[in-house]
Amino acid sequence: MPFEEDPAYLSKSRLKSDLVAHNVALPPAASKKEIYVELHLKHIDQRNAADFSSDEEDLVPDVADREEDPDHTEIPDPRTLTDDELKAALLHHGVKAGPIVGTTRAVYEKKLKKLLQPDESGKVNGAEKAVVYSDSEEEEEEEVEEEEQKADGEEEVEESVCTESEKQTAEQTDLAKQESSQAKLPYQNGSFPYLQCFMPSSRLHARPTSNRESKSKWNSRNAVKSSERSRSRCKEIPVGISRASSVDQHSGLGSGVPSGSQSVMSNGCSSFSSQAFSITQMVKEMESRSLISSSTDADRELNVSNVQEHRSQPIRPPQEPMKDIIKEIFPETGTTPTGIHATRRRPIKGAAQRPVQYGYPATPVSPATLERREMERRRVPIRIQILVFLIMACILYFIYVNLEDICVVLLDSLNQGFDSEDGYSLQAETEDTQVVSGQD
């Protein structure tokens, strides 16, 4: 909101949205614009007004608290909220809070405070908690002023990235510098700086991290087309892409941003900021930059193997282990100017005038399969086996049934055969058979 604007000059829908943004209950839909203006004046322009009447029925309890609390003219102090209100406020920020009991209340209050601050200033969560905790109240005041678009408040705030930067390009340098001093902390969070790279070139938004606030921050930044920050981050894209490991990218990018090279690199990058996002252009960018940077700063040599080294000092130690890991993984790779390493692919056999030089098997066959094929070739097929079995069974059955007759036939033939020989044994045999047949 530009601070010059009088609520009376805002449209009704604009007033409505402003009221919603400030967590004020809207009057009935058919209300006149005057009512909206009134509410707007009362709730949003509180800081300006020394005193205002509190006779409207739509006054939210938070507002009353805000009036009384000297420290937080704009933000409801979580301490003064009831459990239900605290829960509602957290829900408003998208945090599904659990039961607010004695032991959990403190935690949720702190969380709400944290959520309220980034809403106004676009502060990053995570590594900056220490900062938040140490000067939370003073910062809130300043951020409150900021929201009014007062130029005074901005410079005092440590991270002021939100809506002001959209409108006031003159402030960008200051903001960038302030941010660079502060930005070292957030960029220890690996995913964060990586995302900034893609800001100017596409509408890729932050990954769904727990930092919803960072999302709003990015949204506001997206509007900035020619900011130095975007340029400085733009330069990190080719570096990031050329590296195989994404982890390296994150840390490398993060350390690159606060290096304070923005003003230096802005000239070099300015020609590229408006270009489309393409790898070839980035490669060119890198090469051209390598020429520029070598002249300006020896550290900035964009030798890819030393990418991590020319990041800012504080970030350097964490980079070392990752750089070493990369070298371990790819020990043979030399350094190339573009940092792109490509391994030669095995040529496709038989394609594109490349004759088949060695005989590849038509289909890859495992030794077990080969064995099995051999075996099956030599085995008798199963059907034939079953057939033979049935035939044998039938034969045996017939023998069993016609045992007598068969025996008689056999003995006769034996008798004839052994007539000249031992007659006693034959006789014994005939007796046996007679006994056997008798039993049958």
Place this chain on the structure above:
Amino acid sequence: MSSTSQKHKDFVAEPMGEKTVMALAGIGEVLGKRLEEKGFDKAYVVLGQFLVLKKDEELFRDWLKDTCGANVKQQGDCYGCLKEWCDAFL
């Protein structure tokens, strides 16, 4: 992923029963004493707090830090320990 300590493994191996707060991974003598002073004298009380915070990592870490002054590593160890215990037994 960092490897888990022996303390962690011991805690997660069985139901906590009446174990003291010092049996939690990341909680040593000093932190344990502070927790006990605040009323969290048994591991299950800290578990209770963990569950009331809906097993949320950030909230639990914040709470732990505020209550006994645990550093980031200790917070992480304790959170991991309780989380794994819950996965196994809850």
